[in-house]
Amino acid sequence: MASDIEIARAANMKPIQEIGMKLDIPEEALLPYGRTKAKISADFLQGLNGRSNGKLILVTAINPTPAGEGKTTTTVGLGDGLNRIGKNAMICLREPSLGPCFGMKGGAA
Structure with missing residues (x-):
């Protein structure tokens, strides 16, 4: 069985722009930190006002x-x-x- 670090090193991370496209976040709204992380611009988030909210599922306190x-x-x-x-x-x-x-x-x- 592979160790946690071996599994992590074998993972192929997708570019953050690809993840953003899947979530309908335009590339210009992403403020990248490297290839795999980004913040989302405040202007883009403010533009979402008026849209219906999604659903939140909280996973907590399981053994x-x-x-x-x-x-x-x-x-x-x-x-x-x-x-x-x-x-x-x-x-x-x-x-x-x-x-x-x-x-x-x-x-x-």
Whole structure:
């Protein structure tokens, strides 16, 4: 089984402009930080006023399985599943996978 760092290094990250296009964010509204990160301009966000809001699903406080599947794995799977069935979904993770920094799982590590 590959380690976390081996999996991360094998990932092919998409350019942020490609992600923006998928979310209907024009390239000129992205303020890039390298190839894979960007902020969205305030002008673009203000232009979204009046549109109907989306839905928020909060994944929190679940105990990981013995294999280490917890909030991060569940959230990524949920986002992938919603996109697979045609929904326009994106995910946001706050402090994902802290444990591998110390060689063990869990933020309390």
